[in-house]
Amino acid sequence: MQDSTPNNVIGVDGGGTSCRAALVLDGxxxxxxxxxxxxxxxxxxTIRTLRDALAQLRGATGISGDRLQALPAYLGLAGVLDPRTGDRIAAALNLSRAQVGDDRRTTVTxxxxxxDGAVAGLGTGSFMARQTGDRLRLIGGYGLTMGDEASGAWLGRGLLSHTLHALDGLIPHCPLTDAIAAEFGDAVEIVRFASTAGAADFAGLAPRVIAAxxxxxxxxxxxxxxxxRYVEQGLHAMGWQPAEPVCLTGGVGPHYAPYLADDIANALRDPAGTALDGALRLAAGIGDAP
Incomplete structure (x- = not known):
């Protein structure tokens, strides 16, 4: 395991809503x-956002641009699908010792x-991962159209689908579907909302599912x-063993704890840190800073 207190490194956790960056400088x-x-x-x-973040770090610390650009940096960013994109970002920022990847690795780390252990990242979207030594196995992260099972968006969309089924008489009504049906007025309005809704819009309904x-x-x-059940299936598909810790992250993740099988529930652990902490730890693994 790497040193838990990386020094003279840059870490970035970038998402579709906001970006956090950290510089550990001289402790x-x-x-x-x-x-x-x-x-x-x-x-x-994204490049403009990252330039802004680096400029803020320079302003906050007084570090020179040359020294900043020479520090080991790990940038975990949403939407980095291939190494070429990461290389382009690093070059645009003039970071000579940077690694750029997607935000799943930073979350897991x-x-x-x-x-070692497993992570179920369940927020607006979803992914699962298992870390064993230097090997990282990833599942999911494909977006709501093709996946994102167990995510907040998936829960919200599922609620609307079940409400339509209740209106059609395919399943019994319940208090939650009754409330949703009353708020929208009819099936047409539910379909109209869903036709233009994004993942965040669907995820806005997830807290109601959790509470209900x-x-x-x-x-x-x-x-x-x-x-x-999807979380359980994913863990077993990755080869998870009961002795390995499992972390449920994201706004939805921890709420699945009561519904998991006993062997998995017994393995649950609070996350050791955030995705930004993970980025700093990964940056420390790039090499010693000058």
Whole structure:
């Protein structure tokens, strides 16, 4: 395991909503926040955001541009799908010792503290991972159209689908589907909303599913149990063993704990750190800073 207190390194955790960057300089950690950083949807905007974050770090610390650009840096960014994109970003920032990857690796490294185990990252979207030594196995992360099972967006979309089924008489009504049907007015309005909704819009309904399940609502329980089964299936597909810790991260992740099988529930551990912590740890592995 790497040193838990990396020094003279840069870490970045960039997502579609905001970007956090940290510089550990001479034993002091400095953090800043900038705008969105999704390399798939807006590569040029991502580069501008990262330049802003680096400029903020320079302003906060007084470090020279030359020294900053020579430090080991790990940037975990949403939407980095191939090494060429990462290389382009590093070159645009003039970071000579940077590695750029997607944000799943930083999440896993932060949650597990650099050790072995499994992570279910369940926020607006979803992915799963298992770290064993230097090997990282990843599942999912394909977006709502093709996946994102057990995510907040998946729960919200599932709630609307179940509401439509209840209106059609395919499943019994329950308090949650009744409430959703009343708010939208009819099936047409549900379909109209869903036709233009993004993942974040669907995910906005997830807290209602979580709360209703805690109160025994049948539809909400069906969705939460289905999400938990996906987590279990993913863990076993990756070869997870009961002796390995499991971290549930993201805004939705911890809420699945009551619905998981006993062997997995017994292995649950609080995350050791954040994705930004993971980025700093990975940066420390690039090499000693000058």
């Amino acid at each position: 002091q950690r400095h953090e800043v926040q900038a705008g969105a950083a999704n390399a798939t949807t807006d590569l040029d905007g 932060g949650a597990l503290g650099g050790g 399940a805690e109160n025994g609502d049948a539809t909400a329980l069906t969705l939460m149990r289905a999400g938990a």
